[in-house]
Amino acid sequence: MTFTGYVPDYDHYKGSFGGRVHPLWxxxxxxxxxxxxxxxxxxxETYGHPISAEDVVAYLAAVMAHPAFTKRFQPDLVQPGLRVPLTADPSLFSEAVTLGREVIWLHTYGERFFDPTAGRPKAPPRMVRDAAPTVPIGGAIPGAPQPLPDTMEYDPVKRRLHVGKGFVDNVTPEMWDYEVSGKQVVWHWFSYRKRDRSRPQIGDKRPPSPLDFVQPDHWLAEYTTDLIDLLNVLGRLVALEPAQGDLMERILDAELIKVAHLQSALAAGGAEKVN
Incomplete structure (x- = not known):
């Protein structure tokens, strides 16, 4: 489960699943x-204080956007449609909202749910200095006149991510292995910026669009900035996963709002479409 501050099109992220996009507004x-x-x-009414739409989506982010949710409910995820355990405990709901706001802030690179007073500035998120991914002296990814690189490799011993002839240090195995919807995020990011962007043809055998060949002839400085931003976000998301998993288990162990009660309350006074 991912969040974006942009308006996603049908091909958002994976190239499919556009019908699974749900706008907040x-x-x-x-x-x-x-x-x-x-x-x-x-x-x-259940929690005894006003609730906003942002609170609801933040709750979803905290409870569902992490690997422990996928592992716990793997048998249920075989069928389309996500189902969320909805706590009846006001304190657990508030805890989830706080955690979920940080998750969405990270997913949107600081563009949404920012709050400087809570340590979430409107800026690309950063890890603490000693743990943050960095391009050391001698590690710069060459730009012009060097061509775009075609290789990205990871050294788990040195915790070093090689991009062509350059490299980034302080990259953990968890950052490198991070997956969304079965795709390795860092490699997926690079695949759209490397020199050879061709992909195996599956199904549709039409020739590739000429637009596929419109790209820079060298590595751009903003690519390095984007990569550092991405690695910082992934590092902070990984650090939140234990708290998300623990919160999910405590929600499941506590009282939940029953489906029948939810259906009855939503049906009262006439039907209302829920998206």
């Missing part, structure tokens, strides 16, 4: 939430 002004008003009212 129904309007451009971000005033009309794409969350059932009856659900928000039910949660506010």
């Amino acid at each position: 129904r309007d451009a002004a971000a005033k009309e939430p794409n969350v059932s008003k009856k659900l928000i009212a039910l949660l506010a």
